[in-house]
Amino acid sequence: MEEKEMLIKIYNQQDRLDVAQILIKNGYTVSQTKRARVPGGKTVDYFLKVKLDEENAKTTK
Template sequence: MEEKIRANIKKFREDSGLTQKALADRIGKSESAIQGYESGKTDIPLSVIASILKALKISLADLERGSKAEAQAEKPMEILIYNQDDRLNTAAILVKNGYTVEQGKRNRTPTGKALDYFLRIRTYSESADTSR
């Protein structure tokens, strides 16, 4: 999955006609940082992924899928994050970068003794009520 994300960052950057330097300038990082992110030599912090999404004008779902899709056709993404502080920090970063975020939990087992904690993520356009 991580390699796919890295490859898709490169794909969307190239599709946008941006060099590594141009993307680096847009997100406040160095060209060598972008090279490291794309090659797999450097881990990509979530805050940087959010900045890249904004700079490339794509959604998290687009990045995962590798192609842009109609906003109405997109389904919300869910990310499992068990640590509450990590969930709150991740949610804050995503909201700051234009996403609608909901927290949730569900039974992982039929007995309900184990729970999955998750964030459900939507772009503003997905959560907007356009029926009025």
């Protein structure tokens, strides 16, 4: 099975933590990342980087 990664943009830190917790409990590998909204800009967007981890999915019952 091909592993696909996706980015989910979530502005609020507590919301990111809540969503990450749910995804981890359901077998996903989750990390936080940020990037400038425009190249060289000071404003950043925050994302959760999410990938289904089949090995974790088998142990999260």
